[in-house]
Amino acid sequence: MELMDELNIIINGRDEVLANGLFDDYHAVDISMELEKLESDDIEKFVRLLTNENVATLLEASEDDILLEITRDFSNEELIEIFTHMEDSIVADLLGLMSTARRKSILSIMKKADSNILKMILSFDEESAGGIMSTNFIALKKNLTAEEAIKKIRSISPEKEIIDEIFVTDDYHRLQGIVTIRDLLVYDAKTLLEDILEEVDFYVYGTDDQEIAANLFSKYELDLLPVVNSNMAILGVITSEDIIPIIEQEHNEDILQMHGVNADEEYDSSWFDSFKSRIPWLIINLLTAFLASFVVKSFESTISQVVVLSAAMPIVTGMGGNAGSQTLSIILTSIARGEMSLKDDFKLIFKEMFLGLTEGALIGLCAAGVFVFWHRNLYLGLILFLAMIFNMIIACSMGFLIPLVLDKLKVDPAIASSIFLTTFTDTCGFFIFLGMATVFLPKLI
């Protein structure tokens, strides 16, 4: 039976046992994705059948919109009870989504210790290291022995999810290093933590952007990253499994921004949100399209004498745009991986220029051949061939230079590169082709 059918049976029959049993058979992520397709009152009927623990599991696996929907079905007191089964960073996200009034009233009736942690996380930006960190870690003083450390760990309830690495601190709660539970087992019971700790190579501040954390994970293949305050006191931890959705999110944002879409837009955003997200880019593109159009207009008299030029010119600009965006995509991904910079790799521009020359020669030859066949004029072919070469050299070198220069100027190259590139390939393409045609006009008529 399909999950959706089971959900309908459960909702219609108000069947508590089946509802909670669902979490044994399906992952909460899948249940949540199916719930998104239901009406609000059916979602309410379903979640009211669940144990607090399963509501918590469901909330942890849900996207923002359904998250809010579910919380509306519970009182503040019920939510606080549900929150005890959830990770603090997710509870903080959830509180951040609620109205200020409800957030304040929930925090005011919570246990002081819990609300203080949540307030601390909420004090960070949602997309900062502090906003995404988990506070489920164990921190022990460095002058404990391995045996004492094990005793402390045993005293923590097995239900509480805690990462297996233990932070070692000095008397001022400042991070000194990390030990794993296995270290505690395999070293002699009397060894001090400070003698077996491994120093941390990398950490981030709570206020650092999540992208900084994501880049450290992917460059150095970290399994965890401590989050500290300006005094090096440990605040929380980001694990590699926490960072994967962030990396995905940043990548998707890059792709959207490369195509002139606001990073917040989703496939099911409302018409108005999509319209707002896309119109600014279209207007900027319209301006550069006019620039190219203006170049064409200034060659009107040439075109009126050799109308076939109007059929050939979109090939020159279009192919230039394609070649340039090939180079651009290589350079953008290399910049994102931190592999290249303007300073270190400037001389690679000569490779790109030679690529443009050779690509242009081959593509230009094919295009020229067809037009000579159509129009029975060798000069038209020659002009098309040369214009293609020149425009592709410009396209490849600009596809190389633009993102590197923007990166150097601290402008995100993923957002702005393609618009500059198109401006160059379109205006230069039209200008070179129609300009040469004007010079050779007597031979073309």
Add this chain to the structure above:
Amino acid sequence: MELMDELNIIINGRDEVLANGLFDDYHAVDISMELEKLESDDIEKFVRLLTNENVATLLEASEDDILLEITRDFSNEELIEIFTHMEDSIVADLLGLMSTARRKSILSIMKKADSNILKMILSFDEESAGGIMSTNFIALKKNLTAEEAIKKIRSISPEKEIIDEIFVTDDYHRLQGIVTIRDLLVYDAKTLLEDILEEVDFYVYGTDDQEIAANLFSKYELDLLPVVNSNMAILGVITSEDIIPIIEQEHNEDILQMHGVNADEEYDSSWFDSFKSRIPWLIINLLTAFLASFVVKSFESTISQVVVLSAAMPIVTGMGGNAGSQTLSIILTSIARGEMSLKDDFKLIFKEMFLGLTEGALIGLCAAGVFVFWHRNLYLGLILFLAMIFNMIIACSMGFLIPLVLDKLKVDPAIASSIFLTTFTDTCGFFIFLGMATVFLPKLI
């Protein structure tokens, strides 16, 4: 002092202490990235100064090209000694890069137990789950007690890097579940592993593509994923930190393929490799460009009578292309995240059509205004306005439909979508605009 300066001093002075000391001050990834800039014989001089352990650390942090370079500086016997400090999956990758002759001779002089594991990993495709898994795990029988399990773990040398989760198997080595070392500590010493194990929700087969593993990690926020054979016997494990570079790699490949570049191309690939990688896409694009050009050519007589059309027509096609690729980028990222399918979300096409209508109306109005001002002909403006609206409706609905249909047909939508989209926006754009101009020709002259 910069790392490069230190490297030069070390290489010129053949300074062993400084060379090995570098690994305390810098991460091996950074050292390896600097080495890439040096000449082969300087790299050899440097690595010959290092302890076997530091060579191993360096190899684990290096990219393929420098990896091969370094191994050439050591004999087979030396390499085998170095390999004892490395993760099996990376050793297997390295062996896979070597010539068959060298690989065979190294495997033949290794200890049988080691070479068997490596041969098993090598039997999988480099980009499969088996090819990227680690074999540094502990597997224990389910009828052991917590106490016995701890004793077994203690007996493994603390230097050996092992993940903290322990796989629990039955008598036939088949995976039954997972326990953490902390579980062993907090549960009663006499508890059997089978009573505290947590069942695994997800696993992959060794032969599964690495992308399957990557998608499971990002969808379900896993921290590890067991790799099994067809009998469910445990072969290895993929951890979330192992999968991050894979996710990055798959994302970069997507971006490159979206722009018609072979996924293997790097920013510093040779001219010939880049040429081979890019030319196929350019040739395909040339064919669609000719299709659009053919449409223009068939309206030659219209253009010859109203030459200003040639300046307006690239605006219609260009803006259609932009609007379509905005939709495309949203749909592609949503498909990649597994959020949408043709069946479930077909009705969203009406939103996209309405977006195209409204975007076209706004952009068409601006464009028409400028051309009416330039050309003092209201009909030209009207035609431009209507053509923009029609072309943007086509662009947005095709940007929506094409990737979903390709996905349904099991063709990778990231590769093929944009070429289909451009074909539609260009040929339809020219046809609609020039077609309407032909109909209203008497009003335009």
